Amino acid sequence: MIIVTNRGPARFTRAPDGSFSAQRGAGGIVGVLGPNLSAEKDERIQWVATAMTDDDCAAVAAGKAELPGVDLELLVLEPRVHRLHYDVISNATLWFLHHGLFDLPRRPRFDHRFRDAWDAYVTVNRAFVERIADSASPGDVALVHDYQLSLVPGLLTKTRPDLRIVHFTHTPFCGPNSIRVLPDDVAHDIARSMVQVPCGFHTSRWASAFEASMTAVLGHDHRPTRVFVSPFAADAGDVLETRDSTATRDAIVELENHLGDRKLILRSDRIDPSKNIVRGFLAFDLLLREHPEWRERVVFVAMLNPSRESLPEYQAYRQEVEQAAAMVNERWGRADWTPVELDLRDDFPRAVAGYARYDVLLVNSLKDGLNLVAKEGPIVNQRHGVVCLSPEAGAFDELREAVLAVHPYDVDQNARALHDALSMPSDVRRERATRLRELASARTPAMWLGDLVDAAGPRR
Ligand code: F6P
Numbered sequence: 001m002i003i004v005t006n007r008g009p010a011r012f013t014r015a016p017d018g019s020f021s022a023q024r025g026a027g028g029i030v031g032v033l034g035p036n037l038s039a040e041k042d043e044r045i046q047w048v049a050t051a052m053t054d055d056d057c058a059a060v061a062a063g064k065a066e067l068p069g070v071d072l073e074l075l076v077l078e079p080r081v082h083r084l085h086y087d088v089i090s091n092a093t094l095w096f097l098h099h100g101l102f103d104l105p106r107r108p109r110f111d112h113r114f115r116d117a118w119d120a121y122v123t124v125n126r127a128f129v130e131r132i133a134d135s136a137s138p139g140d141v142a143l144v145h146d147y148q149l150s151l152v153p154g155l156l157t158k159t160r161p162d163l164r165i166v167h168f169t170h171t172p173f174c175g176p177n178s179i180r181v182l183p184d185d186v187a188h189d190i191a192r193s194m195v196q197v198p199c200g201f202h203t204s205r206w207a208s209a210f211e212a213s214m215t216a217v218l219g220h221d222h223r224p225t226r227v228f229v230s231p232f233a234a235d236a237g238d239v240l241e242t243r244d245s246t247a248t249r250d251a252i253v254e255l256e257n258h259l260g261d262r263k264l265i266l267r268s269d270r271i272d273p274s275k276n277i278v279r280g281f282l283a284f285d286l287l288l289r290e291h292p293e294w295r296e297r298v299v300f301v302a303m304l305n306p307s308r309e310s311l312p313e314y315q316a317y318r319q320e321v322e323q324a325a326a327m328v329n330e331r332w333g334r335a336d337w338t339p340v341e342l343d344l345r346d347d348f349p350r351a352v353a354g355y356a357r358y359d360v361l362l363v364n365s366l367k368d369g370l371n372l373v374a375k376e377g378p379i380v381n382q383r384h385g386v387v388c389l390s391p392e393a394g395a396f397d398e399l400r401e402a403v404l405a406v407h408p409y410d411v412d413q414n415a416r417a418l419h420d421a422l423s424m425p426s427d428v429r430r431e432r433a434t435r436l437r438e439l440a441s442a443r444t445p446a447m448w449l450g451d452l453v454d455a456a457g458p459r460r
Contacts, residue, residue: 001045001141001453002132006090006148008049008074009033010067012059020055020064024348033445046071048131050082050124073135075127083310084120086148088113091308094147097178098171099274099367101313110183118186125151133159141456144197146170154193164456168200170232171369172394175209176216191217198226198455202370202394230451231398233443234375242352243380251353255301259357262337263298263422266358268351268373270307273317276364276390276408277302281324281340283364283406283414288332288339291419296337298359298422300328303343303351355380360421361387364406364414368393375399375440384433386421388414398443402436 010022051057051065051074059065065074077085093114096102108114129152132142142165144152153167179187191214201207207227214224242248255264265284269275284300302325308314325340332339343350355361355377363374371393378387378399389396389403396403404417424432 001043001143002136003033003045003047004128004132004142004144004149004152005047005049006086006146007052008056008072009047009070010072011053012055012065014055014058018062020059020062022067033449044071044137045069046073046135048073048075048128048135050074050086051076071135073131075124075131077124077127081120081123084117085124087308087310088117089121090148092311092313093117093182094150095171095274096313097181098147098169098174100172100174100178101273101366102181104181108181114183122151125149126155128152129155129159132156132163136160136163138162139164139459141166141453143168143452143456150190151193153197154189157196162460164459165197166200166452166456167194167197168230168452169206169210169369170202171206172367172392173201173206173210174213176212179213179217187217192222195222195224198228198457199224200228200230200452200455202229202231203397204229205397206369206394226455228451228455230448230455231394231443232370232372233445233448234372234379234440235445236379236441239352239355239376239380242349243356245349247349248352248356251347251350252356255353255357259299262296263294263359264354264357265298265300265360265362265418265422266303266354266377267300267362268303268354268377270305271314271318271321272307273313274366274368276366277304277321278317278324279408279411279414280362280364281321281328282411283418284340285328285331286411286415287418288328290415294419294422295332295339296334299338300340301343301354302340303345303354305346306344352376352380356382358385359383360418361385362406362418363387363389363393363395364408365390365393366408368395370394374403378433378436378440381433381437384426384429386424386429386432387436388417388421399436399439402432402439 012020012022014020047070051060056074057076060074060076065072093108102108128149140163142163144167146169153165156165195214207229211227267280288295325342328340329338358381361377363371374387374389374395387403388406390408391405392408404421406414406417
């Protein structure tokens with residue numbers, strides 16, 4: 001089996017003595033799937049991905065980009081080509097497209113710079129195909145992931161027709177009106193590639209949008225090969241093990257000492273406009289205005305990982321996030337109470353400590369393929385915490401009966417939902433949290449992987 005992702009399952013760090021160490025890669029799929037695959041014994045697992053950092057490239061050059069249980073192949077790309085593929089097309093164009101983030105009167109603008117970037121995108125997709133074609137055994141299953149690699153299915157089908165290829169999208173997929181924003185030939189190339197293999201999504205909403213978009217671009221004569229829905233799963237064993245680790249136990253004690261008997265509203269996200277972090281702070285501001293009884297009795301901890309900072313949109317959004325938090329603190333803060341605490345450390349054990357301690361978990365994404373935090377949090381939580389979840393997150397379809405819905409644009413409604421969550425009677429909280437834990441752990445990463453392999457079909 002070959003797993004193909006843009007970001008690999010580990011990032012490498014070079015120590016001053018020249019040795020390399022591997023850390024778990026950031027992000028849902030690689031974070032969960034990486035440890036699960038290394039546990040597989042029966043089959044040879046290859047993983048093809050991009051060398052994302054200078055240290056990754058150095059590890060490849062030194063022959064040290066290695067992981068136990070996985071044959072890892074990191075592609076070292078020419079820096080300019082890498083930047084255009086990752087920043088300009090994958091993030092500033094396709095991520096924005098699928099999450100509905102374009103400010104359409106102003107962006108996007110498709111000009112010669114976009115065309116250079118599109119050429120780089122094609123080059124990177126070809127480089128992936130060459131590497132897979134060189135290393136795959138006859139009849140192998142190739143599981144290709146996400147919008148960074150949307151041309152791989154079509155190119156790989158031509159180069160290696162013996163392979164059983166599946167494409168899985170972890171983001172939402174845009175609908176037919178949005179896909180028309182792309183230049184016609186670009187939309188056409190993406191669609192022609194993807195319809196050639198089975199394509200998977202986290203919810204039927206994104207699957208239906210994909211089918212409608214394919215029809216809008218290609219007409220009714222080019223139906224996708226097969227479209228399937230398989231929601232990704234949290235690795236309950238792994239998050240519970242992390243909760244019981246020394247690092248997390250220490251972080252829980254630190255958090256408890258800091259919070260005392262105050263309630264905790266938590267969010268844990270990459271700093272990304274799709275996560276809707278600013279409106280979350282505005283809702284908290286409104287809660288403190290409308291319900292003075294919560295002043296000094298609740299702390300909003302936002303564990304935020306800076307992300308994609310080479311893009312001006314992300315730099316600007318980070319500033320807005322910091323300003324919104326500062327505004328709430330200036331308005332309501334007291335000498336011994338900071339209402340909003342930003343924690344920008346990228347520290348998984350600490351995030352899991354937050355999961356264990358929250359009273360309310362806020363996930364108010366504008367759009368989100370799944371949102372693994374909404375599943376991991378309830379599995380780990382020890383206080384019958386309430387999850388306020390956006391219906392625009394894919395996980396909502398599985399968790400809806402035990403969460404409070406938060407409309408991502410309705411700040412008033414969000415403030416009311418936060419109040420309802422904080423004031424919920426303890427017996428109701430217990431009942432809902434128990435049900436939520438069942439729903440969040442109903443599926444396993446192995447079930448998800450099995451669905452993808454089934455979609456690949458039998459060996460031909
Ligand atoms: O949230 C998960 C995810 O959608 C991945 O599937 C996707 O490849 C990733 O985010 C992109 O994040 P980054 O640009 O940090 O690699």
